[in-house]
Amino acid sequence: MIADRVRLVVVAVAVISVLTVGYLRLGDRALGHLTQAWYRRVVPWLFIGPGVLVAGLTLVFPGILTVFFSFFDSEGTGFVGFDNYSATLSDPVTQIALRNTGLWVILLPSLSVLVGMAIAVLADRVRYGGLVKAALFLPIAISAVAAGVIWTFMYEYQPPLAAQTGTVNSIITLLPEIEPIAWIINEATNNYALIGATLWTQAGFAMVIFAAALRSIPDELLEAARLDGASEWQAFRFLTLPLLLPTVVVVMTTMTVIALKAFDIVYVMTNGAYGTDVLSTVMYRELFTAKDNGTAGAVATILMLAVAPIMYYNLRQFRGQSREA
């Protein structure tokens, strides 16, 4: 089996390399027989064709079909209008998922901005700045699955009189009169516990973006402010912060999209139990457990609609940028 996998990788790498070079070189040469005007018109499609084709086949076309399916019954045969939407929106499971997704969308972006910006700013002022940056940076490469294992382990719960094997509970029970908390089962804490675990994997991204933005602020500007008698806090509040605002928007939108799409960590830590469902886990269950393509399509379309304003914003930003250029 393992030898098979190794062979597969070697063959795949060889085939992909040969195909890429062959396709472009031979395609280019074949098009050379066209007249100059036609050649100029067609040759760009030789290059962009494969990319446009795979994006169309895996994203655009299925996306349109999903919206289409959302107006049909679970088999995809009878037209039902908005029934799937009204049914899923009146389902308490979806309502809880909507509430939780809302909680994710509020907390994950704001906490990422808070932690990312604070560490980016403060790391330059302490001697062990490299350590804290590395600490935030490392979890970026950790999958949500591994992060889910790590944090389920951190949140482990044992009944009050037993020895606490979970790190979080053993720390809080050091305080007098505090009982251990079943973080992941308790409905008052579990959504925050999941969002916290996601923050742990994402804050490093925010920090990197903020650190880069900070580096682009000229030192002379801050020097001048300090010479004019501004305190560190004033220099931050009236100079650095306004200059960081565009970066705040970038981090906010990125994290909002991540919060809306959240799936892995919920799937691993609770699988949506104890009132922790989010839109993606509801959709996954409709697709695989209920095998209801209509409702799964409706939930996916709701998710898509939630992302749409950010798409529109990105598009406007991009048009603005390319016009300036």
Place this chain on the structure above:
Amino acid sequence: MATRIEDVRAAPFRRGLELSTRRVQWRGFPMHLVVLGVTAIWLIPLLGLLVSSFRPAPAVLSTGWWHSFALPGDYTLENYRKVLDRDGMLLSLFNSVAIVVPVTLLTVAVSSAAAYGLACMRFRFRRGILLGIVTLLIVPVQITLVPLLRVFNHLDLTGSFLGLWLVHLGYGVPFAIYLLHNFFAALPRDLFDAAEMDGASPSRTFFAIVLPVSRPALASLAIFEFVWTWNDLLTALVFLGGFRDVAPMTVAVSGLVASRGNGWEILTSAAMLSMIIPMVVFVAMQKHFVRGMLAGASKG
């Protein structure tokens, strides 16, 4: 003589400086508290995972991982042996490689050609396609699952690596094109004009000039794609149909979580194994990773 005058002049300043640093030290206390607190919150979970993965099962069940520091030497490789062997993680590790390496290469090949076309050629619909790519950057892949799964079942692609490669390629292409397009568009135009003047065909220019000068951007993209695909759960879960013999690390570990409940010595060592390769790639090439991150900051 001159130095002495300078000394005299500097003295009061220096005293002022000492005073202010002392004050800064006191005022710095909350700052150190925040920074050290964050460092601890971010590092302790990793330490706990690492330590627990080497502890014998009965110890993990009965005491917290920090107790093991009191009994040095009470560590074992047994957990890793069990996970690799009995739980089939060794095969999953190779499955992950068999998914990630071709996907990374495919994505770099397809999107570098497309980005070259979009950045360096003039043609109809160029702008429309660019705007389409920007729109697709943050599409939730959930919107594509229902129809793609039907097609997969129809063509009997479920559980095959080829199908998963193609889906990952499609999902990754918008970001990849966007990233490389930005890089190619910033290359000096003379580079291509000179080649064209010499009669080089576009494919020649692409392989002989564009790709070699773009190595940093290609490296950024490849690392991104590698870590991203390695860490993916949803796509593999949906399109590999739950067959254990093709499951990559993420699917296998999440399966272990469901089946092993509190077998923490097993879960922690499995999670460690799933993290090693992306972690090494990431740390070894972090400069490229950061560059890619900054270039594609609007991507979710």
